[in-house]
Amino acid sequence: xxxxxxxxxxxxxxxxxxxxxxxxxxxxxxxxxxxxxxxxxxxxxxxxxxxxxxxxxxxxxxxxxxxxxxxxxxxxxxxxxxxxxxxxxxxxxxxxxxxxxxxxxxxxxxxxxxxxxxxxxxxxxxxxxxxxxxxxxxxxxxxxxxxxxxxxxxxxxxxxxxxxxxxxxxxxxxxxxxxxxxxxxxxxxxxxxxxxxxxxxxxxxxxxxxxxxxxxxxxxxxxxxxxxxxxxxxxxxxxxxxxxxxxxxxxxxxxxxxxxxxxxxxxxxxxxxxxxxxxxxxxxxxxxxxxxxxxxxxxxxxxxxxxxxxxxxxxxxxxxxxxxxxxxxxxxxxxxxxxxxxxxxxxxxxxxxxxxxxxxxxxxxxxxxxxxxxxxxxxxxxxxxxxxxxxxxxxxxxxxxxxxxxxxxxxxxxxxxxxxxxxxxxxxxxxxxxxxxx
Amino acid sequence: xxxxxxxxxxxxxxxxxxxxxxxxxxxxxxxxxxxxxxxxxxxxxxxxxxxxxxxxxxxxxxxxxxxxxxxxxxxxxxxxxxxxxxxxxxxxxxxxxxxxxxxxxxxxxxxxxxxxxxxxxxxxxxxxxxxxxxxxxxxxxxxxxxxxxxxxxxxxxxxxxxxxxxxxxxxxx
Numbered sequence: 242x243x244x245x246x247x248x249x250x251x252x253x254x255x256x257x258x259x260x261x262x263x264x265x266x267x268x269x270x271x272x273x274x275x276x277x278x279x280x281x282x283x284x285x286x287x288x289x290x291x292x293x294x295x296x297x298x299x300x301x302x303x304x305x306x307x308x309x310x311x312x313x314x315x316x317x318x319x320x321x322x323x324x325x326x327x328x329x330x331x332x333x334x335x336x337x338x339x340x341x342x343x344x345x346x347x348x349x350x351x352x353x354x355x356x357x358x359x360x361x362x363x364x365x366x367x368x369x370x371x372x373x374x375x376x377x378x379x380x381x382x383x384x385x386x387x388x389x390x391x392x393x394x395x396x397x398x399x400x401x402x403x404x405x406x407x408x409x410x411x412x413x414x415x416x417x418x419x420x421x422x423x424x425x426x427x428x429x430x431x432x433x434x435x436x437x438x439x440x441x442x443x444x445x446x447x448x449x450x451x452x453x454x455x456x457x458x459x460x461x462x463x464x465x466x467x468x469x470x471x472x473x474x475x476x477x478x479x480x481x482x483x484x485x486x487x488x489x490x491x492x493x494x495x496x497x498x499x500x501x502x503x504x505x506x507x508x509x510x511x512x513x514x515x516x517x518x519x520x521x522x523x524x525x526x527x528x529x530x531x532x533x534x535x536x537x538x539x540x541x542x543x544x545x546x547x548x549x550x551x552x553x554x555x556x557x558x559x560x561x562x563x564x565x566x567x568x569x570x571x572x573x574x575x576x577x578x579x580x581x582x583x584x585x586x587x588x589x590x591x592x593x594x595x596x597x598x599x600x601x602x603x604x605x606x607x608x609x610x611x612x613x614x615x616x617x618x619x620x621x622x623x624x625x626x627x628x629x630x631x632x633x634x635x636x637x638x639x640x641x642x643x644x645x646x647x648x649x650x651x652x653x654x655x656x657x658x659x660x661x662x663x664x665x666x667x668x669x670x671x672x673x674x675x676x677x678x679x
Numbered sequence: 680x681x682x683x684x685x686x687x688x689x690x691x692x693x694x695x696x697x698x699x700x701x702x703x704x705x706x707x708x709x710x711x712x713x714x715x716x717x718x719x720x721x722x723x724x725x726x727x728x729x730x731x732x733x734x735x736x737x738x739x740x741x742x743x744x745x746x747x748x749x750x751x752x753x754x755x756x757x758x759x760x761x762x763x764x765x766x767x768x769x770x771x772x773x774x775x776x777x778x779x780x781x782x783x784x785x786x787x788x789x790x791x792x793x794x795x796x797x798x799x800x801x802x803x804x805x806x807x808x809x810x811x812x813x814x815x816x817x818x819x820x821x822x823x824x825x826x827x828x829x830x831x832x833x834x835x836x837x838x839x840x841x842x843x844x845x846x847x848x849x850x851x852x
Contacts, residue, residue, distance in 0.1 A: 419829060420829040421826055421829050423824070448824070449788065467777075467819065468819050469792065469819070469820070491792070491796060507789065507792075507793065509792070511796075511800045512751065512797045512804075514793035514796060535793040535797075537790060537792070537793050538787070538789045538790070551787075551789075558787075558790055581786075581790050622785075624787055625788065640784070644829040646784075646831065
C-alpha cells in the first residue's frame with residue numbers, strides 16, 4: 242500500500258569550482274536570523290519536451306522549503322532580469338545581484354516515462370561563485386516531491402552548515418468532528434503536509450503515534466479493545482500488532498529506544514501509573530519507576546542511556562531524568578507552573594516540553610539541568626512537541642478554545658521565530674517527526 | 680447480549696442530567712435501596728420508572744461522580760452517589776460495570792489519561808468498600824478524549840471531570 246520510494250543520489254561533478262570563495266554565503270542559525278536571505282529558484286530547465294511542468298513544480302517546492310524555514314526569502318520570478326534557459330551556460334551574476342538575490346538555485350529536469358532525473362547547482366551571487374558541486378538525483382516521477390526536498394536539503398545544508406530536514410515524514414493523529422464526537426485516525430505525511438496517507442480507520446480512539454529512530458515502525462495507543470493498549474505498526478506493510486495487553490491494566494505513552502528494540506511506556510494499574518520498559522522481541526518487561534504518583538511520557542536520550550519523563554511526585558507535574566534502566570531520578574524543571582510531555586532533542590542538548598502556567602499553554606525548551614528555559618509559543622492549548630531530525634524546528638499541536646475548538650499542527654524554530662501552521666487536510670494532533678530519509 | 684450492552688452504553692452516553700442532583704440519596708436513604716413508592720403503579724419495565732432498570736440507575740441513582748481540578752478525591756456528594764450505586768449493584772447482581780474516568784481539557788494528554796485512571800479507580804475502590812464484588816467492576820480512562828460538554832469554561836470542565844459507572848452485561852432478559 243505504501244509506495245516504497247527508491248531514490249538514487251548520484252554525486253556527479255560536472256565542473257568543480259576552481260576559484261576559492263571569498264566570504265562565502267553563510268547563515269549562522271544559532272544567532273537567530275532577523276533578515277532572511279534572498280534566494281531565487283527559477284523553474285528548472287526542461288531537458289525533454291514533457292519536463293517543463295515538472296520543472297516548475299520542483300522549483301515551487303524547493304523555494305517553499307527554503308522560505309518555510311524563515312531563514313530565506315524567495316525573490317519572485319516576476320523580478321528576474323535574466324532567465325535560466327540552459328543549465329550549463331555561465332550565470333550572469335550582475336543580473337541577479339541587481340535584484341539583490343544572494344543565493345541562486347538552478348536546475349535541469351529530465352522526465353523519461355516514470356523516471357525523473359534532476360540536476361541542480363547553487364550559486365553565491367555576491368561572491369560570483371558556485372557553492373559546492375552540482376548534484377544529480379534520480380527517482381520515479383511519483384516521488385518528485387522527495388527529489389525537490391533533497392535539493393532543498395542540500396541548499397539548506399550548504400548555506401547553514403546544518404543537516405537539512407525537508408525530506409522527512411511526520412506521523413500524526415488526523416482529527417475530524419466536534420469536541421464531543423471527535424474522530425481520530427493515524428496519518429502519515431511529508432513534513433510539509435503533502436502526501437497524507439491514513440494508516441488506521443477512525444472506529445476507535447488512537448493517540449500519540451511515535452516513530453522509531455529509522456522510521457520503519459510506529460508505536461501508538463488504540464482503544465480498539467475498549468481499553469488503551471500499545472500497538473506497533475510497520476510503516477511499509479501497515480501491519481500492526483498489540484504489544485501490551487495485561488488484563489486489568491491500561492498502557493499508553495509508548496516511545497522507542499534509539500536502538501529500536503526497547504519500548505518505554507506507561508502502565509496504569511488501579512490508581513497508579515508507572516513507567517515500564519519492554520524488549521519487543523521477547524516481550525519481557527521491566528518496571529522502571531515505582532512511586533504512588535503519576536509517572537508518564539518517557540523519552541530516551543539520543544544515546545539511549547537516560548530517560549526524561551514527567552511525574553507529579555512533588556505535588557505537580559514536573560520533569561525528571563533517570564538512567565535508562567531505572568533508578569534514582571533527578572528533577573530538572575523548577576520554573577513556575579506545570580511541565581509535561583518532555584522530548585529529548587536529537588542533538589542531546591535540549592529537552593522540549595509542554596508548560597502550563599497561569600491558564601496558558603506553552604511549548605518550550607530547556608537544557609538538561611533545567612537552565613535556559615525558553616518558551617517558543619503561547620496559546621489556550623499548545624501541546625506535544627516533536628523535534629525535526631536536525632533539532633532546529635519543533636512541531637506541536639494547537640487546540641483552539643470553545644465549542645468549535647479544533648486542533649492544528651504548527652511548527653516553530655527553536656529560536657522562537659517562524660511560528661506557522663502545517664497545512665493538513667483535516668485537523669491534526671500528536672505529531673511525531675521521523676528521520677531524514679535516505 | 681452484545682446488542683443489549685451496546686444500547687446500555689448509548690443510554691449512558693445520552694444521560695447527562697443525573698449528576699445535577701447528586702444529593703438525591705443521602706447516606707441514610709440508601710438503607711431502603713432507593714426503591715421508592717411514589718412511582719408504584721406506573722412502572723414500565725425497563726424504563727426509568729423501573730428501579731431494576733439501567734435507565735433508573737443512570738437517571739435516578741446517578742451514574743457519575745465529579746471531581747475538582749487535578750483531584751481524584753471523592754466529595755461527600757460523590758460518596759453519596761456511589762452509596763446508591765453500590766446498593767443498586769448489590770440488588771441487581773447480574774450486572775457488571777465499567778467505570779470510565781475522564782478529565783477536562785486543561786492538561787496534557789498522557790497526564791490526563793493517568794488522572795482519569797485515578798478517578799475511575801477512586802470510584803471503583805469505594806464501590807468495593809461498600810460490598811460490590813471487585814470482579815464485577817472494570818476501569819478505563821479516557822483522559823480528555825471524551826468530553827460531554829464542549830465549552831472552554833469551568834461550567835463545562837466541572838462536568839467533564841467525572842467517573843461514570845457504565846452498566847454492562849445485564850444477564851436478566
